[in-house]
Amino acid sequence: MTQHPVVVLDHVTRRFSAAPALDDITLSIDRGEIVGLIGRSGAGKSTLIRCLNGLDKPQAGRVLIDGQDITPLGENALQPVRRRIGMIFQHFNLLSAKTVADNVALPMKIAGRPAAKRRKRVLELLDMVGLADKADVWPSQLSGGQKQRVGIARALASDPLLLLSDEATSALDPETTQSILDLLAKVNRDLGLTVLMITHEIEVVRQIASRVIVLDRGRVVEEGPVARVMASPQADTTRSLLRGLSPTLPRDLAALLAPAGDQALVRLDVHGPDARRPLLDMIAQATGHPARLLHGGLNDVQGIPYGRLFIALGTANPQKVQAALAALTPHTTAIEVLGHVPRDV
Amino acid sequence: MSPAMFDLLLRGLKETLIMTGVSGLLSFLIGLPLALVLVTTDRGGIFEAVTLNRVLGLVVNGLRSVPFIILLVAVIPLTRLIVGSAIGIAAAIVPLTIAAAPYFARVAEVSLREVERPLIDAARAMGATRWTIVREVLIPEALPGIVSGFTVTLVTLVGASAMAGAVGAGGLGDIAIRYGYQRFETEVMVAVVAILVVLVCGMQWLGDRLARALDHH
Ligand SMILES: Nc1ncnc2c1ncn2[C@@H]1O[C@H](COP(=O)(O)OP(=O)(O)OP(=O)(O)O)[C@@H](O)[C@H]1O
Ligand SMILES: [Mg+2]
Numbered sequence: 001m002t003q004h005p006v007v008v009l010d011h012v013t014r015r016f017s018a019a020p021a022l023d024d025i026t027l028s029i030d031r032g033e034i035v036g037l038i039g040r041s042g043a044g045k046s047t048l049i050r051c052l053n054g055l056d057k058p059q060a061g062r063v064l065i066d067g068q069d070i071t072p073l074g075e076n077a078l079q080p081v082r083r084r085i086g087m088i089f090q091h092f093n094l095l096s097a098k099t100v101a102d103n104v105a106l107p108m109k110i111a112g113r114p115a116a117k118r119r120k121r122v123l124e125l126l127d128m129v130g131l132a133d134k135a136d137v138w139p140s141q142l143s144g145g146q147k148q149r150v151g152i153a154r155a156l157a158s159d160p161l162l163l164l165s166d167e168a169t170s171a172l173d174p175e176t177t178q179s180i181l182d183l184l185a186k187v188n189r190d191l192g193l194t195v196l197m198i199t200h201e202i203e204v205v206r207q208i209a210s211r212v213i214v215l216d217r218g219r220v221v222e223e224g225p226v227a228r229v230m231a232s233p234q235a236d237t238t239r240s241l242l243r244g245l246s247p248t249l250p251r252d253l254a255a256l257l258a259p260a261g262d263q264a265l266v267r268l269d270v271h272g273p274d275a276r277r278p279l280l281d282m283i284a285q286a287t288g289h290p291a292r293l294l295h296g297g298l299n300d301v302q303g304i305p306y307g308r309l310f311i312a313l314g315t316a317n318p319q320k321v322q323a324a325l326a327a328l329t330p331h332t333t334a335i336e337v338l339g340h341v342p343r344d345v
Numbered sequence: 346m347s348p349a350m351f352d353l354l355l356r357g358l359k360e361t362l363i364m365t366g367v368s369g370l371l372s373f374l375i376g377l378p379l380a381l382v383l384v385t386t387d388r389g390g391i392f393e394a395v396t397l398n399r400v401l402g403l404v405v406n407g408l409r410s411v412p413f414i415i416l417l418v419a420v421i422p423l424t425r426l427i428v429g430s431a432i433g434i435a436a437a438i439v440p441l442t443i444a445a446a447p448y449f450a451r452v453a454e455v456s457l458r459e460v461e462r463p464l465i466d467a468a469r470a471m472g473a474t475r476w477t478i479v480r481e482v483l484i485p486e487a488l489p490g491i492v493s494g495f496t497v498t499l500v501t502l503v504g505a506s507a508m509a510g511a512v513g514a515g516g517l518g519d520i521a522i523r524y525g526y527q528r529f530e531t532e533v534m535v536a537v538v539a540i541l542v543v544l545v546c547g548m549q550w551l552g553d554r555l556a557r558a559l560d561h562h
Contacts, residue, residue: 053470055466055469055470075475076474078472079472079473079474080472081472082469082470082471082472083471083472085470087467087470087471089463089467091463093463093464093466093467095464095481095482095485095486096486096561096562097485097486097488097559097561098481098485106468106471106473106481107471107472109481110468110471110472110473110474110477111472138561139561140561140562154471158471158472
């Protein structure tokens with residue numbers, strides 16, 4: 001089997017008016033990946049995803065789906081390509097005049113599958129998303145989470161190669177979001193489906209994406225494995241999107257910070273196995289003073305620990321502080337002396 | 346009420362029902378496709394053809410701006426051409442249809458336009474052909490509104506068919522004018538009005554029920 005990427009964007013530019021919504025974007029997505037696409041409102045996320053199934057067309061560059069360049073294709077020629085791409089939406093976009101079963105069956109009807117086969121597959125799909133008993137109800141009778149499950153079943157009905165998700169969990173409460181994410185992860189695992197998901201909820205990416213792409217004003221400003229990006233974000237946009245997740249110095253401690261004082265306060269970012277080292281002991285050995293964890297903690301991205309710690313070194317002596325920094329630097333992704341705090345903080 | 350009068354009213358009712366029913370059916374068959382063309386050929390529509398859309402819009406507006414009583418007379422040559430006569434029920438159906446079809450087209454157009462763009466995009470994203478979008482999305486989603494609009498059209502046709510009495514089409518309106526107004530037979534007038542009220546209320550009730558049954562929002 002040839003292993004070309006499922007999606008390739010090759011110098012894609014899409015502009016509506018003055019500022020481009022997509023500005024010379026180049027990226028690729030491999031088979032079986034779950035890629036998170038994050039960015040502020042207006043960054044161009046929806047435009048990018050719409051370019052992948054030809055709902056929108058770039059003015060420059062190429063979009064390749066499973067090796068096929070879809071940019072020159074007209075509305076009719078795009079139809080077979082679209083039948084291989086499932087899409088789920090923030091507001092579900094279910095047809096109100098069709099029952100749940102008929103909604104799920106629609107992509108198969110479009111693909112020309114006979115009615116008897118459709119019904120069987122619909123029931124399988126509804127069973128998979130946990131709605132086997134809702135086949136013959138109207139979408140308006142379902143909760144938001146149930147509607148999105150129908151949306152997912154519908155998107156999977158044509159056995160797609162690629163699943164596109166535009167803010168699929170943004171209209172749902174945290175618990176329902178969790179169940180939808182679990183479902184997407186299961187679909188990815190069991191069917192080997194490639195998933196591209198747009199979200200502004202970094203938490204969603206943290207849980208199920210393997211790779212993250214950060215978009216800002218139509219440009220890719222950062223890209224990489226989720227664990228790496230979350231532990232040491234390089235772009236300002238990423239850092240500000242992550243801000244909500246990483247701990248910041250509490251107000252009372254921040255108020256105590258001074259250029260000089262009894263002991264230095266350092267902030268360190270840790271990632272991977274280093275995060276589980278006896279960091280406080282290492283500091284104590286380097287300085288000869290007991291170090292204290294004042295704030296922060298560890299989290300994990302898909303089994304890989306990362307975190308941010310605020311540690312008081314127990315001394316303000318410049319040589320000792322330097323020794324502590326020297327001991328820590330090989331094991332941290334970032335380290336910074338924030339200032340000094342009193343001995344009895 | 347004399348048996349003769351009863352027969353007269355019954356015949357009038359039958360004529361009104363035929364005029365309304367046939368011109369209603371024709372208006373539906375002409376108006377719905379017209380509405381679909383008006384919606385889908387508009388800018389950003391799935392069959393975008395802006396010039397055609399403008400021209401069609403003008404024709405529809407033109408027809409709708411002619412008062413029915415004038416249309417009734419103005420289309421007499423056309424009516425002769427189509428039904429071979431300018432008098433009678435069949436003759437009345439021509440102007441009634443010409444008046445009601447554009448009216449229904451506009452009413453149906455409003456409902457079709459209310460089908461949200463994201464729903465159409467969802468169908469496009471599934472790889473639906475444009476005809477499939479019309480058949481599976483546009484019409485079913487707009488159906489409750491189309492049914493309500495058709496009910497209004499039918500009710501309007503009942504009223505207009507009374508005017509069609511002027512071209513010798515008969516019907517309840519004709520009876521009301523000839524007996525009730527010209528011969529001062531108030532009793533006939535009252536009976537006609539009562540029948541029309543029941544007829545219109547019945548239609549409206551049925552239309553509302555059907556629209557509600559179809560609406561799964
Ligand atoms: N159809 C359109 N016509 C004109 N401008 C558009 C259109 N669609 C998007 N834009 C513009 O392109 C830019 C990117 O929009 P896009 O919808 O892709 O952003 P987004 O990242 O999905 O934002 P959000 O998180 O709010 O959904 C915005 O500046 C938007 O105003
Ligand atoms: Mg968007």
